[in-house]
Amino acid sequence: MRIGIVCYPTVGGSGVIATEMALALAARGHELHLLSYDRPSRLRGGIAGLQFHEVAVTAYPLFRYPPYDLALSTRMLEVHEEAKIDLFHVHYAIPHAVSAFLARSMCSNGDLKFVTTLHGTDITVVGSDRAYLRPTRFALEQSDAVTAVSRFLADETHLMFGVKKPVDVVHNFVDTERFQPADHKPWYERENEERIIMHASNFRPVKRVADIVRAFAAIQKQIPSRLILVGDGPDREHALAVATDLGCQHRVEHLGMHDNLEKVLPTADLFLSASQTESFGLSILEAMSCGVPTVSTDVGGVSEVMGDTGILVPLAEPEMMATAAIKLLSNPKQYAEQAVATRKRAIECFSTDRVVSQYESIYERVVG
Numbered sequence: 430m431r432i433g434i435v436c437y438p439t440v441g442g443s444g445v446i447a448t449e450m451a452l453a454l455a456a457r458g459h460e461l462h463l464l465s466y467d468r469p470s471r472l473r474g475g476i477a478g479l480q481f482h483e484v485a486v487t488a489y490p491l492f493r494y495p496p497y498d499l500a501l502s503t504r505m506l507e508v509h510e511e512a513k514i515d516l517f518h519v520h521y522a523i524p525h526a527v528s529a530f531l532a533r534s535m536c537s538n539g540d541l542k543f544v545t546t547l548h549g550t551d552i553t554v555v556g557s558d559r560a561y562l563r564p565t566r567f568a569l570e571q572s573d574a575v576t577a578v579s580r581f582l583a584d585e586t587h588l589m590f591g592v593k594k595p596v597d598v599v600h601n602f603v604d605t606e607r608f609q610p611a612d613h614k615p616w617y618e619r620e621n622e623e624r625i626i627m628h629a630s631n632f633r634p635v636k637r638v639a640d641i642v643r644a645f646a647a648i649q650k651q652i653p654s655r656l657i658l659v660g661d662g663p664d665r666e667h668a669l670a671v672a673t674d675l676g677c678q679h680r681v682e683h684l685g686m687h688d689n690l691e692k693v694l695p696t697a698d699l700f701l702s703a704s705q706t707e708s709f710g711l712s713i714l715e716a717m718s719c720g721v722p723t724v725s726t727d728v729g730g731v732s733e734v735m736g737d738t739g740i741l742v743p744l745a746e747p748e749m750m751a752t753a754a755i756k757l758l759s760n761p762k763q764y765a766e767q768a769v770a771t772r773k774r775a776i777e778c779f780s781t782d783r784v785v786s787q788y789e790s791i792y793e794r795v796v797g
């Protein structure tokens with residue numbers, strides 16, 4: 430098939446999944462066209478059958494907000510005409526689904542098909558904003574198929590948007606060959622006993638990174654450990670200030686943005702996630718694939734991802750997160766079992782092949 434993929438290029442789960450899908454579909458022999466305002470961070474160069482199309486937005490003094498959605502719909506239409514696209518797959522509904530609908534409306538024969546994948550805040554936070562709700566709901570109804578990355582998100586979509594359309598649940602995936610367990614010894618066999626605790630995110634308020642630091646401050650009082658923070662975003666300074674406030678700043682290391690998470694994650698002994706909501710939690714899955722157990726807040730679709738291979742704690746209870754982490758990092762037997770189980774679950778339930786095949790079936794259904 431000739432497939433157009435639309436996504437955000439920034440570091441974030443939806444852009445990562447869209448890019449990895451484009452790579453996987455190209456490897457399966459499809460012709461791929463990836464559209465975004467910048468080259469996605471995970472897009473490796475020189476892939477046969479994969480072409481990147483930049484969406485340029487011109488700024489005029491009159492425009493306080495340059496209309497990206499219009500520029501995108503024009504680019505989609507152009508690529509559709511030039512490359513004879515069979516279908517577009519837009520990742521993140523706002524504004525991508527609306528741009529797809531506009532592109533279809535401008536298309537001479539109206540024959541432009543699109544699948545919309547919902548990722549998270551396009552529904553749970555931004556979607557409930559009055560300014561976006563109606564056009565997004567309309568564009569979902571107009572999509573040839575709608576998918577959500579978890580059952581939780583599919584249910585939220587029906588609840589909050591009242592869409593009548595069926596929403597297929599297609600979980601996210603991970604390249605389990607690239608995200609591999611480390612070949613170093615686990616903490617309970619190491620001479621240097623320091624445990625590495627890790628968190629990776631875009632440091633937006635929804636991630637509650639300060640709670641990670643609060644939990645760590647309690648952990649390091651009982652277990653020799655270090656907190657590695659990967660990624661960057663608006664809450665970075667606040668999180669580091671909390672570390673200073675709690676007197677554990679010398680044990681907290683901020684790595685910043687990292688393009689090769691598969692090199693960093695395996696060095697962790699434990700992954701922490703304190704999100705307020707998380708429709709899926711891609712970084713948790715990537716940690717699982719590396720055999721790194723997770724303690725996470727019990728929110729959104731996280732339980733669908735972890736099953737019983739990690740530990741869930743209530744939201745905004747960093748003390749409970751610390752207690753769970755200390756227990757796990759003091760019990761070699763339980764830790765070893767969870768490390769094996771978590772990797773096994775990633776391979777069995779969330780492999781690239783399994784999930785990309787599900788999307789291919791949806792494409793076939795749409796294209797007929």
Ligand code: GMT
Pocket residue numbers: 437440441442443444446548549550551553578601635706707708709710711712729
């Ligand atoms: O919705 C967002 O917060 C942005 C989005 C992204 O682009 O990173 O994250 C969402 O999509 C990811 C990929 O499907 C999921 O792993 C994240 O859980 C989800 N974020 C939230 O639900 C907060």
